[in-house]
Amino acid sequence: MSDLEAFRAEIRAWLDANCPAEMRKAVQDEDDVCWGGRNFTFKSEAQKVWLERCVAKGYTVPDWPKAYGGAGLSAAEAKIWREELARIGARIPLSSFGIWMLGPALLKFGTEEQKVHFLGQIARGEIRWCQGYSEPGSGSDLVSLQTYGEDKGDHWVVNGQKIWTSYADKADWIFCLVRTDKANKYQGISFLLFDMTTPGVTTRPIKLISGNSPFCETFFDNVVVPKHQIVGQLNRGWDVAKYLLGHEREMISGAGGGERLNAIGAVVNRHGGIDNPVLRAELALFDIDALAYGAMGEKFLDEAKVGRAHPAQPNMMKYAGTELNKRRHELLMAAGGSTALEWDSEETRGGAPSRGWLRTKANSIEGGTSEVMLNVVAKRILDLPGA
Amino acid sequence: MPLYHTEDQAMLAETVTGFIADEGAIKTQLRRLRDAGDSAGYDAGLWKQFATMGLTGILVSEADGGLGLGHVEAGIVLREVGRNLTPSPFLSTAVLGATALSAASDDLKGRYLPGILAGDAVLALALDEGAKHRPERIALQAERAGNGFRLTGRKDFVVQGATADALIVAARTSGGDRDEDGVTLFAVPRDAAGIGHNAVRLVDSSIASHVTFDAVEVDGGTVIGDVDGGRALLNTVLAAGRIGAAAELTGVGSGAFAITTAYLKTRKQFGRLIGEFQALQHRAAHLYGELEIADAAVIKAQQLLDAGSSQADVMVSVAKAKASLATNLAVREGVQMHGGVGMTDEYDIGLYMKRDRALAEFLGDASYHADRVATLSGY
Numbered sequence: 001m002s003d004l005e006a007f008r009a010e011i012r013a014w015l016d017a018n019c020p021a022e023m024r025k026a027v028q029d030e031d032d033v034c035w036g037g038r039n040f041t042f043k044s045e046a047q048k049v050w051l052e053r054c055v056a057k058g059y060t061v062p063d064w065p066k067a068y069g070g071a072g073l074s075a076a077e078a079k080i081w082r083e084e085l086a087r088i089g090a091r092i093p094l095s096s097f098g099i100w101m102l103g104p105a106l107l108k109f110g111t112e113e114q115k116v117h118f119l120g121q122i123a124r125g126e127i128r129w130c131q132g133y134s135e136p137g138s139g140s141d142l143v144s145l146q147t148y149g150e151d152k153g154d155h156w157v158v159n160g161q162k163i164w165t166s167y168a169d170k171a172d173w174i175f176c177l178v179r180t181d182k183a184n185k186y187q188g189i190s191f192l193l194f195d196m197t198t199p200g201v202t203t204r205p206i207k208l209i210s211g212n213s214p215f216c217e218t219f220f221d222n223v224v225v226p227k228h229q230i231v232g233q234l235n236r237g238w239d240v241a242k243y244l245l246g247h248e249r250e251m252i253s254g255a256g257g258g259e260r261l262n263a264i265g266a267v268v269n270r271h272g273g274i275d276n277p278v279l280r281a282e283l284a285l286f287d288i289d290a291l292a293y294g295a296m297g298e299k300f301l302d303e304a305k306v307g308r309a310h311p312a313q314p315n316m317m318k319y320a321g322t323e324l325n326k327r328r329h330e331l332l333m334a335a336g337g338s339t340a341l342e343w344d345s346e347e348t349r350g351g352a353p354s355r356g357w358l359r360t361k362a363n364s365i366e367g368g369t370s371e372v373m374l375n376v377v378a379k380r381i382l383d384l385p386g387a
Numbered sequence: 388m389p390l391y392h393t394e395d396q397a398m399l400a401e402t403v404t405g406f407i408a409d410e411g412a413i414k415t416q417l418r419r420l421r422d423a424g425d426s427a428g429y430d431a432g433l434w435k436q437f438a439t440m441g442l443t444g445i446l447v448s449e450a451d452g453g454l455g456l457g458h459v460e461a462g463i464v465l466r467e468v469g470r471n472l473t474p475s476p477f478l479s480t481a482v483l484g485a486t487a488l489s490a491a492s493d494d495l496k497g498r499y500l501p502g503i504l505a506g507d508a509v510l511a512l513a514l515d516e517g518a519k520h521r522p523e524r525i526a527l528q529a530e531r532a533g534n535g536f537r538l539t540g541r542k543d544f545v546v547q548g549a550t551a552d553a554l555i556v557a558a559r560t561s562g563g564d565r566d567e568d569g570v571t572l573f574a575v576p577r578d579a580a581g582i583g584h585n586a587v588r589l590v591d592s593s594i595a596s597h598v599t600f601d602a603v604e605v606d607g608g609t610v611i612g613d614v615d616g617g618r619a620l621l622n623t624v625l626a627a628g629r630i631g632a633a634a635e636l637t638g639v640g641s642g643a644f645a646i647t648t649a650y651l652k653t654r655k656q657f658g659r660l661i662g663e664f665q666a667l668q669h670r671a672a673h674l675y676g677e678l679e680i681a682d683a684a685v686i687k688a689q690q691l692l693d694a695g696s697s698q699a700d701v702m703v704s705v706a707k708a709k710a711s712l713a714t715n716l717a718v719r720e721g722v723q724m725h726g727g728v729g730m731t732d733e734y735d736i737g738l739y740m741k742r743d744r745a746l747a748e749f750l751g752d753a754s755y756h757a758d759r760v761a762t763l764s765g766y
Contacts, residue, residue: 075389281757281758283761284760288709288757291701292681292705292706296683299686305389319672320680375672381672384648384667
């Protein structure tokens, strides 16, 4: 038996003994998702136990170094971990912007002290993070952001407003882009970390077309941020921000796995059948794109792990993955008929189909619009003139 | 297994890329043969060169004198064949023919494999009956006659049929046209008495035949595998051919895309390079993504097939359909973005459009494979 086969057997045995049956059922609602953090209420004992067992082994962040709370797995081993989770339909133990976005940026730009402290907290699910990027006047043109941090010697005093801050009302800390030099557009932004309970931070949920409020407005009124809470160099936060955006786009693209890579024809067929040849054809063509995109996600991750992926490839992935996900939900609505229109019935678990469908419309806007993604691909990958 | 080439595969790709770019170029192969009114459909000297490099035996087992490699490796060759639009019997012979022969008797192998390995012989698959690929329906009759069989019926879209040493014929030995069982594969010599070839030139300048079988008598030794039990082998042959065609399609798509983006960077209108216009940039970027995704589907299916995975079947259809759709977009956008010159015979982009159309049809178009994906998925 090769080392990898032995590793697979070990993971299988461990999952068999440690993954509770309840955690092997598909996520139905947002509150099935374990986000961790100071104020998180576990939905069940199984959810809590599953997180604790994974934390003890470093499996919440399997490919991070052990010193920072990971399991220190190689690329091939981490792939096996994902495959074995998928094989038994196990939920990921911890969903976290800390894992998907801030973590990779800290691994690259953080000091050793920051890595040990913050990465460890993230790996253990102790701190829930939110992202302070967009502002009311700075969407696609993010670099025009105005939130300002005034230098007060050993700290900054931050004033301004962020918008579309996902789960800001539930987050413990924020990673935030703050202008620290008004004279310099790109090299005048710093990447700061601070506690959401710091005096002067307030949040206000934004009601969306889905009726839900996953995004917030976040206000900063004379918020004091100590100087050691900067990641990377002063005024070079844009480098950190861009690097992190690559990971955010990868996350939103769904390349890492989960429902966004799945075919849907068989699922629709199980729930009431497909009695229309045109719908069947649309589902089949969708399934082809979904399964092909799933292979793309796998290929991208494999190549990224060994440095073979084009650094701008997450932009293509984000574009393709989010447009696919919007199409998925259009089809699910069409297949669901009038039942899928129900807004708050018990049968639809509170309008999950229609609210989920509306939520996906943000996919091709958040983290960089599809149009911006295409601009980046044209410029950085295709090297088209003037792009 | 990671979804990229191993070191050995990357080395093969490097060798093959250089070889086919040099020897199989559009100008010296496709255009030269076409303009000379060639009726063979390929250049015999180039086929010999393929053999010298071992490529004709890429899927033939080492025990049988081949390289004993897999679909990833065959796909490496086909991608370059596609990128250069090289007329080649590689897909019909080294993929379809060799896969069929892998299940043949030593006697049959001895009859055809040495010629294939030497680059002298060519094989063709005679499967379709009618203008569309419908392998579920096989009507060509093979009745028992003495020690052998008597074949009656017709086959269409037999690519390379007119020049093949033998046709791999899917025939009905029992049951009704649509029965799963009762299918038998035969290796029928091209010039067997009673065979009629009507070779026609296709839109992409390749040559395919309508073949009629008028009580063609063959001996029992021409049967490949089991009598009445040929369906499983046929499915294996089809999987190999479909993923091969998909790989060739991705080559066609990448070739079309390369000349199109190059054109966007040189053609000027309104005093600007047309590649500066966002309307074209976004379409090119979208197309890039589609081609990348098709590539991923193809290598995934190749690896699953090589590993003997039960998921290979559906992924092969996904790959064939996706490669067809993405490459079709590449050639349509390619001609449009070339503007008027895209309509001229002088520019190569139109040749890519023609090849895409023929390859997309071969062994099932996107709608055939979409239907198959749905059926295999249980709906």
